[in-house]
Amino acid sequence: MASIAGKNLENLPADVWMVRPCEIYQEEFMDCKSLKGRFHQYYINGTSSDCEGWRRDYQNCFKFRKSGDIPAVEAIIASEKERRVQRLQGARQNDVWEYRKVPPKEWHDELPEWTSKRQNTVLAEVQRQREKTGSFLEPDTGRMCVIS
Numbered sequence: 001m002a003s004i005a006g007k008n009l010e011n012l013p014a015d016v017w018m019v020r021p022c023e024i025y026q027e028e029f030m031d032c033k034s035l036k037g038r039f040h041q042y043y044i045n046g047t048s049s050d051c052e053g054w055r056r057d058y059q060n061c062f063k064f065r066k067s068g069d070i071p072a073v074e075a076i077i078a079s080e081k082e083r084r085v086q087r088l089q090g091a092r093q094n095d096v097w098e099y100r101k102v103p104p105k106e107w108h109d110e111l112p113e114w115t116s117k118r119q120n121t122v123l124a125e126v127q128r129q130r131e132k133t134g135s136f137l138e139p140d141t142g143r144m145c146v147i148s
Contacts, residue, residue: 011070018080019073022061029054053079 031037032051041049057079060072118124 013070013074013077015077015081016073019061019064019076020080022058022065025054025058025061029058 029051032041032049032054038048041047057076060069060075063069063072064076
């Protein structure tokens with residue numbers, strides 16, 4: 001199992017994947033406190049936001065990084081979950097869409113015939129060849145049309 005600062009991390013919470021790198025929390029905090037960030041907050045919300053959550057997450061992240069403090073990472077996970085709830089709140093309150101519980105019946109049906117025809121074009125063959133050889137990573141130095 002991985003370790004941070006010599007601590008064994010076998011007892012990490014299941015949602016530890018939600019924790020961002022500590023530098024991201026620092027950037028978010030600095031952006032929140034900046035003049036540009038304050039102007040944006042006032043423009044969007046009409047008031048300036050409280051940046052304390054970003055500062056607290058930044059401090060907890062470094063505490064976890066240095067000492068492997070489990071309560072610190074749990075606090076970060078709780079605030080990340082709260083941010084997610086707030087981010088999705090507008091979509092959930094929208095009554096235009098109905099959320100599905102299961103996929104539609106035709107989800108696993110065959111694709112239309114035009115999709116298979118589309119895969120048999122010259123451009124599709126060129127793309128397949130480029131993917132096989134790895135040349136799609138290199139710039140195309142072939143023919144060029146120059147208008148002078």
